[in-house]
Amino acid sequence: MTHKNLQVEAIEQGSVIDHISPQQGIKILKFFQFNNKNEKITIGLNLPTNNGESKDLIKIENLFISNTQANQLALFTPNATINQIKNFKVVHKYKVKLPTSFIGMLSCPNSNCICRHENVKTTFYIQKNTTLKLKCHYCEKSFDRTFFNELY
Template sequence: MNKLQVEAIEHGTVIDHIPAGMGVRILKFFQLTTNGERITVGLNLRSGENGTKDLIKVENTTFTKEQADQLALFASSATINQIANFEVISKYHVELPEAIDEVLACPNSNCITNHQPAKTRFYVKQSDQAPKLKCQYCEKSFNVELFSELN
């Protein structure tokens, strides 16, 4: 069987074990295509663990622990590989954060954060399906999918 090789990156981040179909949402949510760095995206790749998966490689970009944990909103099974000099220097699994500060806008048009200069904060609640985010100010809860559609 012939295999195509994807070029290794010298420095950057590899996000692996993304559930199939979530790679494009992650690209949009983290605005990874706006910084001009080379990105390799694999969609619906074969995976021994889950059948299929998505994969994202971003050169010269390092995810903070906070960003990685925000990634858990969309891909709770993802792993982050930090690359330096073509070697994996650290690898960790994402963890769902307790709260997300100053990243998301509240979808509730009546929320004070949409009318006053207030910093947003959402509390993360795990549910049977996707996590739910509860706004600190208006106290309304939203499905995480709503936020990936807004960005």
């Protein structure tokens, strides 16, 4: 089987997350726990792309990525595309997109933050200047993504 076949091999129903930045495929599997759902998963790592770079790719049968998941995916891999497959056909294809905020997804890296000690849903606002930062609603500190254990 060539790389090309592996990338286009059809699934009957489910999702294909394509154009995942290299090194992110495994982290995404872990974060979303796709592998705990007993569905068939095909994962490709460091697959060659047409422009000579490489990408990861994840195919999950019988699972459709929710909008929330698509937003969360953008934190791992800003240029990924999601293909929704039904009856062996791509019925919907879209790019992941960063939302303006993340609620209840990440815990605050600031150990003094009130959200670490009270039962509240964490809220982070996306700040996009030269690098991506997430600003905590509660302590108002900004962190880049390397501060969040959940993303590694």
